[in-house]
């Protein structure tokens with residue numbers, strides 16, 4: 163099923179691996195490899211990781227199931243799905259806000275996601291061309307500073323990444339990429355294991371990194387850490403913006419949604435934990451700061467690649483594969499807004515993709531200039547990038563997830579969800595209690611206590 167308009171196609175993917183691959187492709191990306199270690203580092207390690215795992219288990223998994231089930235039940239794009247469901251069920255049209263927020267979230271997230279993916283491409287290039295050869299760790303840190311302070315360099319790579327996203331998206335979301343991912347994802351995983359081996363055997367700081375991630379300092383369990391963990395859980399699982407609803411529309415009827423949801427969550431969490439276990443021992447071994455911020459992954463790993471045998475090759479492969487993981491996530495970020503443009507305007511898929519990607523690219527310049535220091539605008543002591551990141555991960559996605567869970571729990575028919583999930587009555591009731599009460603209450607509590 164290549165190059166089909168997702169809104170008119172009622173076809174499903176060939177087998178259960180395809181859905182798993184697509185969902186995992188969306189989930190696994192910069193969120194795991196770049197964002198998880200740096201946020202965990204900023205919020206003090208173990209406390210954050212514990213809250214994060216809690217959010218994944220309590221909110222993430224039930225919501226993953228809910229989103230996928232709604233998508234598969236309607237076999238429509240998110241906006242049309244919500245529209246049809248509300249009219250069939252006699253519910254308020256206001257639920258359409260779920261789709262709108264999802265489009266906005268995807269749009270805004272991709273605008274900065276592409277800039278960071280651009281960093282990864284830039285690193286791949288610099289490593290393979292020997293730009294880091296013989297550098298000390300301090301110089302590696304300065305080199306990162308050199309990249310982020312240069313708007314032209316970042317724009318070049320941001321543009322490159324958006325162009326690749328555009329080309330693949332314009333040709334239909336599944337074409338080609340599916341096959342590629344089947345090779346790339348395992349390759350990325352294998353390379354992460356190589357790096358994990360390096361952290362374990364060569365840094366001499368593995369246990370320190372491990373303890374940083376897993377020993378919980380309860381004084382660091384704060385409301386602020388909780389909201390960051392919640393936001394990261396939604397971000398990393400691609401939740402709360404109807405992305406999995408869009409993919410669920412293609413899922414074959416005989417696939418088990420609960421099993422797939424658990425697999426996706428488990429794979430995604432595994433990748434994040436491994437990334438942390440790679441980054442922190444290196445951070446300690448090279449005297450870097452865990453709380454260094456968005457540059458953490460780039461500086462620490464490059465410091466290691468400089469010292470590693472065949473570091474140029476591993477470094478190049480690593481950053482290329484991270485770029486590819488980011489690409490499969492980027493495609494899922496465009497999808498909700500693109501589906502809307504195709505359905506509700508006379509634009510062709512190609513033209514819609516070009517317009518959308520151009521707009522996203524443009525907003526991405528805000529992130530570039532806030533990184534480079536050209537855009538000095540701040541609000542609540544946050545620069546443009548921090549604001550975007552905070553607003554999308556910590557507000558839009560959780561609120562979207564909250565609404566989706568209320569919709570799935572209170573508006574959707576019990577029998578519909580029961581059929582889609584195919585769980586035994588007892589387990590189904592547990593899921594339903596989570597989605598009706600626990601998920602909304604948790605999200606609300608976290609948001610209210612930290613925002614007000």
Ligand code: PHE
Nearest residue numbers: 189191192193194397398400
């Ligand atoms: N889950 C992706 C990641 O961890 C990012 C993403 C968020 C993708 C929301 C789609 C929707 O990198």
Ligand code: NA
Nearest residue numbers: 189190193398
């Ligand atoms: Na992720």
